[in-house]
Amino acid sequence: MNYKLLFVLLLAGCASAQKAVTPEDFAKTITAQDLKNHLTIIAGAEMEGRNTPSPGLEKAADYISGQFKNFGLKAGNNGSFRQTYSLYKDSAAEMKLTINGKDFQAYSDFAPFFLNKDDLNQHFDEFAFVGYGIVDDRRNDYDGIDVKNKLVVFLNGSPKNYTTALSGRLSPAFISNKIKTAMEKGAAAIMVITEKLPARVNSRSTYRPQISGAAGRTGMNAPIYYVNENVVSAVSGENLQTVISAVDNGNAPLGIQKNNVTIRQRTVQSQASASNIIGVVEGSDKKDEYVIVTAHYDHVGKDAEGNIYYGADDDGSGTVAVIEMAEAFAKAKKAGKGPRRTVIFMTVSGEEKGLWGSEYYATNPVYPLAKTSANLNIDMIGRIGEEYLGKSDAENYVYIIGDDKLSTDLNPITDMVNNKFTKLKLDRRYNGDDPERFYYRSDHYNFARNGVPAIFYFNGVHADYHKPTDTVDKINFNLLAKRAQLVFHTAWEMANREEMVKRDMKLPVGVR
Ligand SMILES: [Zn+2]
Structure with missing residues (x-):
């Protein structure tokens, strides 16, 4: 190759390297x-x-x-x-829970898990208490209890010694999974007994989109409420810790219990x-x-x-x-x-x-x-x-x-x-x-x-x-x-x- 030409090529190479x-x-x-x-x-x-x-x-x-x-x-x-x-946001114009003739107050005795957009007027003359409401391969809290079209009641969380190979959101004791279990078994309404009600701001009575099958709401058709000790003691005559201990020790009366429960809710949409x-x-x-x-x-x-x-x-x-x-x-x-x-x-x-x-x-x-x-x-x-x-x-x-x-x-x-x-x-x-x-x-x-x-x-x-x-x-x-x-x-x-x-x-x- 011609040395002069090589020199020119090298120069051109440099120029294009600078510009590349x-x-x-x-x-x-x-x-x-x-x-x-x-x-x-x-x-x-x-x-x-x-x-x-x-x-x-x-x-x-x-x-x-x-x-x-x-x-x-x-x-x-x-x-x-x-x-x-x-x-869309549904605000509760009226939210009422009545058990055996006694009225309970929203956000001090009970609170919605999230606010249903439809007006509700449900009456039950019994409910199904299913302990913790956990179903996994070793445990079935619904054993022998038919909850179809019934109000299902369970304790939040899991028993003290509960173990599962599945952690976090996969655990059968994770709240969403327990709710899903109850829904799949045909629950008409769900009450979760909890020590502390969620704050009003967290109650999800907030805006949401109307997208078919919107995330988190798929198949969630039964109304879900948290209820606290006020409700538990009025219904059972026991305090919450006693009820929890009884469930943990296997002495609690599980299954169908006769009680008159009315859930009423009227919502307005913005x-x-x-x-x-x-x-x-x-x-x-x-x-x-x-x-x-x-x-x-x-x-x-x-x-x-x-x-x-x-x-x-x-x-x-x-x-x-x-x-x-x-x-x-x-x-x-x-x-x-x-x-x-x-x-x-x-x-x-x-x-x-x-x-x-x-x-x-x-x-x-x-x-x-x-x-x-x-x-x-x-x-x-x-x-x-x-x-x-x-x-x-x-x-x-x-x-x-x-x-x-x-x-x-x-x-x-x-x-x-x-x-x-x-x-x-x-x-x-x-x-x-x-x-x-x-x-x-x-x-x-x-x-x-x-x-x-x-x-x-x-x-x-x-x-x-x-x-x-x-x-x-x-x-x-x-x-x-x-x-x-x-x-x-x-x-x-x-x-x-x-x-x-x-x-x-x-x-x-x-x-x-
Ligand atoms: Zn983020």
Whole structure:
């Protein structure tokens, strides 16, 4: 080869090396400082904890859509950045429990587990007491008791020496599972005896969407009430501890008991709304295929005393990561390096109430789910979780959840981009059969159960989880930036690779 020509070629090589644009150039625009600037606003006092629905949530929605617009994203929902859904609230105009002629007071003697939307007028002349109401492979508290069309009464919790191989939400003694058992056996109404009634604010007499089969309400048709010692002693003449001991010792009179019980409830309905915020960076040759990046921008609002739950980590961190990723992809597109597939950036609302926003989107998808290659969902990536406190890799890890499900592509893509770019410790301990059921507890699940392969990014829980102390000053912004860059690189790879992520695995049948 001609030496002179080689020299020219080398020069040309240098010039193009300087000009070559890599995903890293755009990943680098996701900075700790930018994330902090956004989060200071999103998790600021002005947003009042971003309850769904609330004026604070609307302010956050305006801020996010304003950012998307500034970056040059396309409005994601037919010309609008908002996908809005209706919410309904049933307020009890009247709630009455009468047993053997004695009236009991709502919220001092009894309280609804959640408020049924229908008016109720039920009368029973007997109820079925089933102890703790637990059914598992060694124990059947319903043994010999036919509860069909009856009022079923059981104690909250489990007996002192109760053991089960299934922990947390999988336990047959977990309240939702006990309720489900009673429903399956045909209960017409359920009363759970408890030492302490839930507070009125937690009684779920709050807004909810009308989505068919909305999360948490599926098949829950019988009214459910908590009742406390006031009711127990009026009916049995015993105090609650005596009743509990009798059940624990096997001396309690279980089964059908004659008592006149009337449950009356009249409700009035009011309406509100909340939105998902959707912006897109349109793809090129594969623009009719999609990658969707999500985080929930709502949190739990304020408590009765007015304390703000800032939700800086949950999920302000995911929200600002989505904002920064949207900006990075928009910059790439402006530099002529736009994605081949369309990348959808969506912050959803109502997550804390029961994954409402993502359920609404999954039920009313703006972009076909069959053409949505994958969902990358971020919920809490700004902190060091309790399992990593004091560990040497505390500032360099993230939990990867769900890359073992639905697609065999998720895991190698994640490892590939991480080895190449971010070099985080990827902790997959919550994959497989996780008793905490994290896979089923954030927004990606609404994509997964509709067949869209999903990865969930998470830092684990910590002492400030769902407390007013989940604040901006406790966020580790360098770590947040690094984790956001991992999601960015994963989205970049999924948006630009030749094939959509393949769907070659079945979702295990899960309970939330
Ligand atoms: Zn969350």
